[in-house]
Amino acid sequence: MAGLFHLFFLLSLSLSLSLALCRPSEVPGTTTILDVAASLKKTTQALAFDPHTAHRRLLDEEKTATLRSSATLSLQLYSRDFLPLPNFTTRHKDYESLTLARLRRDSDRVRSITAMVGIAINGSDSKPAKVAAMPDGIQGTIVSGSSQGIGEYFCRVGIGRPAKPQFLVLDTGSDVSWVQCLPCTDCYKQADPIYDPTGSDTYTPLRCFSEPCRSASNAACRNATCHYQVVYGDGSFSIGELAAETLTIGDAPPVENVAMGCGFDNEGTFVAAGGLLALGAGALSFPSHLPSPSFTYCLVDRDTPDTSIIDFGPPTAQPEASTITTKLLRSKKIRTFYYLELTGISVGGTKLPIPPSALAIDKDGSGGVILDSGTAVSRLNKQVYEPLRDAFVKGTRHLSPGTGPGIFDTCYNMPPMKKMQVPSVVFHFGEGEGKELRLRPNNFLLPVDSKGNFCLAFAKTPSPLNIIGNVQHQRMRVVIDVENSVVSFTPNIC
Template sequence: MLQLSTALGTKSSKLIGFSTHLVHRDSFESPLYDSSINQSELVERVILRSSSRLSYLKSLLQLPNNDTEEISSIDSRIEGISGDYLMEISIGTPPVMQWAVLDIASDIVWTQCLKCVQCYKQTQPKFNPMKSSSYQPIRCDAKKCKQLGEFINCIDPSSNCKYQLVYGDESYSFGELATETFKLGNTYLPEMVYGCSNNNDGLFKKTNAGIVGLGNGPNSLISRLHRSIPRKFSYCLTDASKGNAKSKIDIGANAIVSSRDSISTPLVLMKPPDFYYITLKAISIQNMRLPITGVTKISLKGNKFGAPKGNAFIDTGTTLTYLHDDIYYELEEELISMIQDSPIPSQSSLKLCYKNSKNFQFPTIIFHFSRGANLTLQMKNTIVPYRGQLCLAILPIDENLVILGNILQMNHMIGFDLERRKVSFLPNYC
């Protein structure tokens, strides 16, 4: 699938790009696939993963966590940093293949490595830096180390850079920061920033080696690319219920960030955290438009945001979509008034549910982003089937922000152009 076979160590005037596949954790091709889990149990796990992920994201935003429920009723191993899409990446020379979670809200690529002080059980072979000719520790006085900010754990400037990542569910990853060669398909990426994690504990899955961070931070995969690779990426997430349907990610010149049929909206970058924000201006249901107004601005480590600028961020690791309480309940009220059937009590923590019938009609929902980017959502982007019910895949939170989850994103090619600072949506492209 990849369209390049090279080590990016030579000078070239040609812009380089490459493409590969993502695997949904519940699809047949995933190392996490469990044939004994039925559809209802999968939805239960989706809800729990979203709740845990929300807790983690709010910890990064330094916001109080009053929304999530206890995550113990179904699967005590659900992990807050988990994402729904896995990416195959090889580390080192010679390369060691690893399955790791794609996370566009993270700023580092890390996997478990030897020698372990403490490691969680892992079915894949752990990376051994002693057997890699391209592994090079980063010193504490190096810029790449200092860019980690509060996550640094250095003894003195001449020592090797150590990092400490602590997640919202109290899972942690401690290790050494180094430069290393990554391999994606047939493409070699030398001197990438890599977290060699040898002290980990918490709610990690044994089939997941670590995290592939694709956020806007200085040490993420997209930020550390060779100068011949444009800082762009795009992905198209497919529905896991389709079995072996593959999702696709394009990086560099291959990324689809604009086309005749795409819509675009400005990308709002704030540091920290290193999320990708866009601005949600209104939500429409049929012909009823609900403006996003009157949102009180909140502070994020020195940054202020709220309607109408940078009030929503896109996240591949969150399954459901979250809206501020006031926005959500106004949306829910309008939906109830438009849907002829009466809502029924939910059998899960989802809020608005109806009986699943062939004749059930759900109104079209449109998210209106800034600069006239109107994203029309299909029913599969807004509804989750569960135990004979059809439930709204959107939940309320008590903070003034919007989290756009991966169900809402499915079957759209979503492009991130970090150079021109825009996000594009191309419907039905997968």
């Protein structure tokens, strides 16, 4: 009997050791574990989203909402792929087609941003520019690429008094907020009724020599009032009257005298949105109208229908032990974007040989690193991307090559039911200890289909400008602290 017990013990020990050897373990500082099965499960859940159910829930919430006096300006953010709008949410036959649609929008977004920066620095795009004209002489350059305004995140904002709810694109890469208005010369289809400024007690057209009118890059005088034009990369545009209006954000008291466009002539692919809420760093953006221009947001995983949150005003939460901070930098040439002091990247515990100049804003205003919630896949210039890719490939020789869309050149085919060991990826901010942001594997390895193909979620750009996209800061609390010129990241706090 004792012999049988001893044999059973040895067999159990052997099985436990075998399982332990088969199960990958994280090596602190050098490797991390990608849960392949969990990631692929989310790709299936993303396709199962029902916009009809979500729409009924939204209507019930708006019917039962009561006016409260919350001091917090807080908004829910809806992902473009999970809008609670049956007639506007696109259904995809499989996850691969969803990925391709996302990447097409992403490439357009990046082209438009780099063109905006190029125009600000050089005065013109590298390609011949088209010109859009509006009455009384306003002309604007149409940059290459497609519309920034199509947006990846949407919010629900009350406009005017009494407040009329509208879906707006939320964009950290724009400075002028606007909404489609009656009477329309030309308006595209939107989810909510087109806004009628005559029904608002607080709508006030701005005069030609008002400060907001002088701050607008494309503005002109017409009948003693200020008219604006904003133009996006695919030729989408909004033209109309610049006005002061009241906006209601969540349950907080209304924000009065917000400069925004009332667009009578609008064209573009803005999905269901009636307009755009600008969160850029320019003088006309929504945060610039608040007592504090700072804001905090947290983006959930891209394949979940859960809503994200954005809070306006100085950060209310105390920094966690895991919070990483870096300097918020500004370009002398363009004020719209939020630049970060990224000083290096490590892969597999080894810091990459990236020259400091490849991450810095030069004296002409080109280059640098911006944080952009509307870009998904981070774009890195050649001097940054190639060392990162080469180091990652070196640390993944045990993985099987995979296939992916053309934007990616480093893909793997993962066993669907496994957890896989992969090299760690760390962002370095500034100098000294406590400035290292360790990314989750889902922040740098993206599923591109439901068959187990994952790609490294960075892409090379010919531009000197680096863009940190939303994939790299999902599941993190991000604080844009404008007053103190600081950006902070707190992992896994959403």
